[in-house]
Amino acid sequence: MTVLTSYPKDFIQNETIKCFPAGHASGGFALLSLYFLFKKKKNKTVAVIMAISIGWALGLYKMFIGDHFLSHTLVTMLLAWLMILLISQKVHHYYEEPQT
Numbered sequence: 001m002t003v004l005t006s007y008p009k010d011f012i013q014n015e016t017i018k019c020f021p022a023g024h025a026s027g028g029f030a031l032l033s034l035y036f037l038f039k040k041k042k043n044k045t046v047a048v049i050m051a052i053s054i055g056w057a058l059g060l061y062k063m064f065i066g067d068h069f070l071s072h073t074l075v076t077m078l079l080a081w082l083m084i085l086l087i088s089q090k091v092h093h094y095y096e097e098p099q100t
Contacts, residue, residue: 022073025072029080031054032055032081034050034051035047055073059073
């Protein structure tokens with residue numbers, strides 16, 4: 001059996017599969033938050049590249065064994081980045097010095 005092989009003709013699915021969002025990939029994509037840890041652009045770039053690489057490696061692995069689809073990993077990456085940006089904005093706003 002290969003990655004793109006169809007289910008056998010006698011395959012019967014008794015239960016609904018619940019595999020969204022891609023949980024393993026979300027752990028890798030959560031590392032995108034390291035972007036805000038660094039000050040230098042080079043370090044920020046390295047953090048983003050490593051986080052995306054880890055997230056996609058985990059996501060591709062789960063796709064290859066048939067647990068997820070490409071859309072699951074893509075949406076998980078976008079949701080992780082959106083939540084990280086929202087949290088970063090709130091934290092930055094909370095610690096911002098009041099204007100006098």
